[in-house]
Amino acid sequence: MSAPPVPPVTTTVPRRSFLKWSAAAGGGAALVGAGAYFGGLPGVGPASAATAASGLDVDRTVWSSCNVNCGSRCPLRMQVKDGRIVRVLPDDTGDDEIGTQQIRACVRGRSMRHRIYNPDRLKTPMRRRPGTRRGGGEWEEISWEEAYDEIASTIQRLVKDYGNESIYLNYGTGTLGGTITRSWPPSQTPIARLMNCVGGYLNHYGDYSAANIEQAAPYTFGSWIGSNSFDDARNSRLQVLFGNNPLETRMSGGGETFVTQRTRQDNGQRVIVIDPRYTDSAVSLADEWVPIRPGTDAALVAGMAHVMISEDLHDQDFLDTYCVGFDEEHLPEGIPAGSSYRSYILGDGPDGTEKTPAWAARITGIPASTIVRLAREIATSGPVHITQGWGPQRHANGENQARSIFVLAAMTGSIGVPGGGTGEREGSYGLPMANPFATTNPVETAISVFGWTDAIERGPEMTALADGVVGKDRLDVPIKMIWQYAGNALVNQHADINRTVRLLEDDTKCELIVVIDNQMTVSARYADILLPDVSNAEQLDVVQQGSAGNMGYAIVADQVIHPLFDCRTVYEMCSQIAARLGVEKEFTEGRTQEDWVRQVVEDSREAVPGLPSFDELREMGVWKVKGESYIGLKDFRDDPVANPLTTPSGKIEIFSDRLWEMAKTWELPEGDVITALPEYVATWEGAEEARTNAKHPLQCIGHHYKQRTHSSYGNVDWMQEAHPQVVWINTGDAADRGIVNGDLVDVFNDRGRIRLPARVTARIAPGVVSVPQGAWYTPDAQGVDVGGSVNTLTSWHPTAIAKGNAQHTTLVEIVKA
Numbered sequence: 001m002s003a004p005p006v007p008p009v010t011t012t013v014p015r016r017s018f019l020k021w022s023a024a025a026g027g028g029a030a031l032v033g034a035g036a037y038f039g040g041l042p043g044v045g046p047a048s049a050a051t052a053a054s055g056l057d058v059d060r061t062v063w064s065s066c067n068v069n070c071g072s073r074c075p076l077r078m079q080v081k082d083g084r085i086v087r088v089l090p091d092d093t094g095d096d097e098i099g100t101q102q103i104r105a106c107v108r109g110r111s112m113r114h115r116i117y118n119p120d121r122l123k124t125p126m127r128r129r130p131g132t133r134r135g136g137g138e139w140e141e142i143s144w145e146e147a148y149d150e151i152a153s154t155i156q157r158l159v160k161d162y163g164n165e166s167i168y169l170n171y172g173t174g175t176l177g178g179t180i181t182r183s184w185p186p187s188q189t190p191i192a193r194l195m196n197c198v199g200g201y202l203n204h205y206g207d208y209s210a211a212n213i214e215q216a217a218p219y220t221f222g223s224w225i226g227s228n229s230f231d232d233a234r235n236s237r238l239q240v241l242f243g244n245n246p247l248e249t250r251m252s253g254g255g256e257t258f259v260t261q262r263t264r265q266d267n268g269q270r271v272i273v274i275d276p277r278y279t280d281s282a283v284s285l286a287d288e289w290v291p292i293r294p295g296t297d298a299a300l301v302a303g304m305a306h307v308m309i310s311e312d313l314h315d316q317d318f319l320d321t322y323c324v325g326f327d328e329e330h331l332p333e334g335i336p337a338g339s340s341y342r343s344y345i346l347g348d349g350p351d352g353t354e355k356t357p358a359w360a361a362r363i364t365g366i367p368a369s370t371i372v373r374l375a376r377e378i379a380t381s382g383p384v385h386i387t388q389g390w391g392p393q394r395h396a397n398g399e400n401q402a403r404s405i406f407v408l409a410a411m412t413g414s415i416g417v418p419g420g421g422t423g424e425r426e427g428s429y430g431l432p433m434a435n436p437f438a439t440t441n442p443v444e445t446a447i448s449v450f451g452w453t454d455a456i457e458r459g460p461e462m463t464a465l466a467d468g469v470v471g472k473d474r475l476d477v478p479i480k481m482i483w484q485y486a487g488n489a490l491v492n493q494h495a496d497i498n499r500t501v502r503l504l505e506d507d508t509k510c511e512l513i514v515v516i517d518n519q520m521t522v523s524a525r526y527a528d529i530l531l532p533d534v535s536n537a538e539q540l541d542v543v544q545q546g547s548a549g550n551m552g553y554a555i556v557a558d559q560v561i562h563p564l565f566d567c568r569t570v571y572e573m574c575s576q577i578a579a580r581l582g583v584e585k586e587f588t589e590g591r592t593q594e595d596w597v598r599q600v601v602e603d604s605r606e607a608v609p610g611l612p613s614f615d616e617l618r619e620m621g622v623w624k625v626k627g628e629s630y631i632g633l634k635d636f637r638d639d640p641v642a643n644p645l646t647t648p649s650g651k652i653e654i655f656s657d658r659l660w661e662m663a664k665t666w667e668l669p670e671g672d673v674i675t676a677l678p679e680y681v682a683t684w685e686g687a688e689e690a691r692t693n694a695k696h697p698l699q700c701i702g703h704h705y706k707q708r709t710h711s712s713y714g715n716v717d718w719m720q721e722a723h724p725q726v727v728w729i730n731t732g733d734a735a736d737r738g739i740v741n742g743d744l745v746d747v748f749n750d751r752g753r754i755r756l757p758a759r760v761t762a763r764i765a766p767g768v769v770s771v772p773q774g775a776w777y778t779p780d781a782q783g784v785d786v787g788g789s790v791n792t793l794t795s796w797h798p799t800a801i802a803k804g805n806a807q808h809t810t811l812v813e814i815v816k817a
């Protein structure tokens with residue numbers, strides 16, 4: 001039997017290349033960024049006249065940016081007085097038109113000073129005091145030279161004893177916006193460049209954001225192709241958002257928050273939001289909110305498909321021409337009868353169950369009459385601007401959740417046309433900026449982004465068929481060293497924190513953990529060596545844009561102030577370690593950080609017509625260009641023969657032959673399944689189990705929240721005050737438990753217990769609670785996490801295909817504390 005298909009690896013084609021969905025920058029690029037650079041600290045940035053732009057008495061105003069991973073990316077103008085940042089102002093270039101809009105920073109970016117000057121700032125290199133427990137909080141200050149020596153000699157020892165695959169670069173997106181300072185994808189980080197000079201490191205594929213949809217999409221579409229960009233909703237009468245909350249997850253005033261609201265305002269399309277929560281996006285955009293039980297979108301789609309098929313409302317021509325597996329006439333060869341989606345819906349498949357609206361209603365919690373009405377409206381308003389966020393896929397059945405929404409897009413014939421959509425997350429215009437700093441990893445072995453704790457615990461037991469190891473049938477060695485640069489996934493952002501912490505406390509397993517951060521984060525507590533990085537206001541970089549509809553932009557974020565304390569740049573750290581490993585020349589190529597930044601801009605000018613020179617860009621701060629709207633799969637729709645998809649059939653695969661094979665060959669834990677069709681699958685700790693689990697009957701999700709970008713900004717006083725950490729609970733569920741708004745409550749399951757105030761609200765579906773993700777794990781003496789991190793409750797259990805994170809699939813109970 002031939003080797004089973006493995007999930008496509010995303011290490012070589014980073015996911016953030018989604019941002020380059022649309023092709024090249026349009027000709028005749030309009031130059032709209034014309035802000036002034038008022039810079040000039042002696043020895044910091046180029047010298048020019050001091051200006052007081054805001055009326056505040058300041059020495060100068062310097063362009064910087066906010067580089068965290070919120071999907072947006074905002075220029076910031078930082079005002080300096082006596083060497084200290086005293087005020088942070090937003091972009092003042094562009095206008096209020098889509099494509100040239102101002103990129104106004106959100107409340108987090110505006111509070112940046114409180115992150116830069118935070119009491120948690122790391123000041124000097126530190127080492128866990130020898131002989132003490134990892135995570136015990138006992139540190140000794142060491143010199144940079146000692147830190148470099150110890151790291152370099154340990155790398156040499158581990159490479160010799162275990163090989164390069166024992167060294168892992170953990171996920172971290174704290175400086176995602178940077179280029180030389182970029183912390184993800186691992187292949188583009190300075191740490192990767194360093195490790196590649198000495199033989200490489202163990203790769204990961206996927207990311208915590210979208211692991212499941214990324215691996216699922218290729219089975220349907222051949223690759224990740226994105227849905228139509230949000231500005232394209234202007235061509236639609238109806239927009240449907242499945243678990244997509246741009247008003248909170250794309251908060252930049254120059255990003256999707258602006259684009260969605262402005263498009264709705266101009267065009268007046270009807271908007272339906274399907275989400276367990278009445279989100280900020282639903283509040284501002286939606287005509288209708290459809291509360292759904294988490295993890296049940298595939299059942300909702302099936303129920304709607306039943307209505308469409310019964311009433312002949314679906315686009316049969318589209319399905320016949322462009323798709324495989326919708327009906328029996330279009331199944332791949334050799335597949336048994338009854339395997340089509342139509343048969344699944346009508347009860348002619350192996351399970352013999354008709355997926356009626358009443359069937360779907362029982363699972364989703366949405367009334368059958370609503371499902372019928374939605375199906376009719378969605379089927380007859382075409383094309384429908386249809387997108388999903390990444391909430392639906394961050395579930396135990398996340399791959400099928402994602403794929404089912406693609407089927408809805410196909411059944412309505414909305415794919416590849418203006419005003420339509422593929423059902424994926426919205427696409428967005430992006431500039432194909434070059435990155436001459438990135439190098440290639442000689443090691444090809446990769447694990448899923450979510451699999452690293454397993455790789456520490458039982459590395460050599462992990463295989464391709466059971467654990468999704470790629471590039472090898474089985475890992476040779478466990479992880480022995482972790483680099484955690486600008487990330488908090490070592491503890492706080494990974495699942496089941498109590499279990500992770502127990503694993504990390506054993507330093508005979510993973511022998512060296514190096515954390516490079518600028519705050520004493522939850523992950524930093526578990527370092528052996530802690531290296532204090534500068535903030536991005538303390539160094540120069542070129543910053544890549546975030547999602548902003550059909551606008552592209554680039555920022556030169558200048559050095560605003562001198563490094564605080566004894567902090568150093570990651571470029572310097574890596575150069576120094578490289579020197580000790582005998583590869584300094586290979587690492588630096590004789591260049592300074594500024595040389596590299598200049599090179600990035602220079603090398604990008606060919607692919608990005610109109611991009612100013614580095615010096616011009618530095619003056620301007622931000623450069624914007626209006627691009628085209630993105631229409632996912634337009635070429636394929638226009639001519640499916642000339643432009644086939646990269647699926648085996650060249651078509652949209654509603655039934656996937658490859659998944660059919662994998663279902664037979666992959667070794668899955670009891671209860672986990674892979675299905676060739678995007679069926680609704682009841683999973684561990686899912687909606688079905690909630691009904692029968694007397695101990696933990698509530699479904700707990702963890703939405704992305706305004707206070708923070710993940711854990712970043714979580715220690716900022718202003719943000720804590722503006723948007724406190726609370727658990728959302730439905731009014732009825734609260735009443736059943738004697739809980740009133742503001743009560744301190746315990747949320748718990750067998751993995752852990754957190755304590756935080758309750759937000760009693762009708763804005764969340766009954767039976768569902770949401771603990772905004774990213775709060776800082778803070779166990780008290782009894783082990784109760786009084787910081788309220790949802791990952792104290794979540795599970796390590798990976799998803800079936802992607803082996804990804806299912807951090808929105810968790811059952812809990814709540815009591816008054």
Ligand SMILES: Nc1nc2c(c(=O)[nH]1)N[C@H]1C(S)=C(S)[C@@H](COP(=O)(O)OP(=O)(O)OC[C@H]3O[C@@H](n4cnc5c(=O)[nH]c(N)nc54)[C@H](O)[C@@H]3O)O[C@H]1N2
Pocket residue numbers: 068069171172173174175208209210394485486487488489490493494516517518519521533534535536702703704709710711712773774790791794807808
């Ligand atoms: N339960 C649950 N867990 C989740 C999620 C969920 O929905 N639910 N979401 C997941 C997702 S989508 C993601 S992307 C991950 C995010 O997980 P991470 O990528 O770990 O994101 P952050 O928590 O923001 O951590 C970024 C770190 O970078 C640091 N940092 C910021 N700026 C700098 C800098 O200039 N230099 C250095 N060296 N460090 C810097 C910050 O202090 C912070 O510690 O979390 C995942 N975890």
Ligand SMILES: Nc1nc2c(c(=O)[nH]1)N[C@H]1C(S)=C(S)[C@@H](COP(=O)(O)OP(=O)(O)OC[C@H]3O[C@@H](n4cnc5c(=O)[nH]c(N)nc54)[C@H](O)[C@@H]3O)O[C@H]1N2
Pocket residue numbers: 069070071208209210242243244245248249250251274275276277279292293294295296297389390391392393394395701702703704705706707708709710711774808
């Ligand atoms: N303010 C802020 N913005 C952020 C971030 C942040 O931490 N804070 N993180 C950024 C990052 S890295 C990422 S990856 C994105 C994450 O973006 P998403 O993954 O899209 O964000 P989530 O809040 O996890 O989920 C979106 C919505 O899905 C809903 N949802 C959960 N489960 C289901 C389900 O089963 N079905 C349906 N229909 N809906 C469901 C949630 O209630 C939520 O409103 O956000 C980015 N933007």
Ligand code: SF4
Pocket residue numbers: 066067068070071072073074104105106107108109110250251252253709
């Ligand atoms: S957190 Fe995101 S939206 Fe807010 S300022 Fe930073 S980049 Fe902009």
Ligand SMILES: [Mo]
Pocket residue numbers: 069208209210
């Ligand atoms: Mo993410």
